[in-house]
Amino acid sequence: MFKIKKVLNSSVVLAEDQNQQEMVLFGRGIGYGQKPGQMIEEKKADQVFMSVDNMRAKEFLQLLDSMPQEFIDLTQHIVQYAEKRLNSTLNSGVYFTLMDHLNFAVERHKKNINITNRVYWEIKNYYTEEFEVGNYALELVNDTLGIQLPKEEAANIAFHLINALGEKSDSKDGMKYAKMIGSIVNLVRYTLNMKMDQENIHYSRF
Known part of the structure; x- marks a missing residue:
């Protein structure tokens, strides 16, 4: 299970796992109607992207801000x-x-x-x-x-x-x-x- 920290768009959310490690989760419609604090099952994500501690993930999060x-x-x-x-x-x-x-x-x-x-x-x-x-x-x-x-x-x-x-x-x-x-x-x-x-x-x- 993951706890949503931020909905980036309808297909991507920022969440944390049980060890409070931040992860980027992909999934078609995974962020639709979701709010911070809600729980989400891992199987609903098409791809658990990577830890936010990873430099590439930080670049990716910045990219998402301007990505159609x-x-x-x-x-x-x-x-x-x-x-x-x-x-x-x-x-x-x-x-x-x-x-x-x-x-x-x-x-x-x-x-x-x-x-x-x-x-x-x-x-x-x-x-x-x-x-x-x-x-x-x-x-x-x-x-x-x-x-x-x-x-x-x-x-x-x-x-x-x-x-x-x-x-x-x-x-x-x-x-x-x-x-x-x-x-x-x-x-x-x-x-x-x-x-x-x-x-x-x-x-x-x-």
Whole structure:
């Protein structure tokens, strides 16, 4: 059981456990109609986020003050879908990083600023399941917000999921190799001053 200390919005509450340790709790509608002092069962929370003693959690609480509700809901939906699809528990910090990324991506889109993902091809081909989740998330964001973010955002979202898969060394090594391949491709591209067709079979073989 948790005791509510503050309702941050309809989906997030600040609470304390039986040891009086402050925790951030996620859950669709978890804060709706709730008041400080009321008790809440742990099973009603989709995710017990992390202790407020954690520096990342403090940053997250500050972020929530200016975060539109739709990004909170989208992040919850994407993380829950990803965990089911990938059959793995993601590091709780992904709520912070992914939510912040989605918000920033939409802001960039509104200002017509496009940032290229230089490891798009590598993520698409080496992390196919994560990339497919990224595609699902991209379509969800576009449909929900009525916008059209660039296809590269699928790889950006997948990148956050790969990092959140967390403590697995193979995931970390794979991401390191993907970045290294991207750097090699860029080195060749700029040295030879040529444009590469990333869908071409010769590119794949290279």
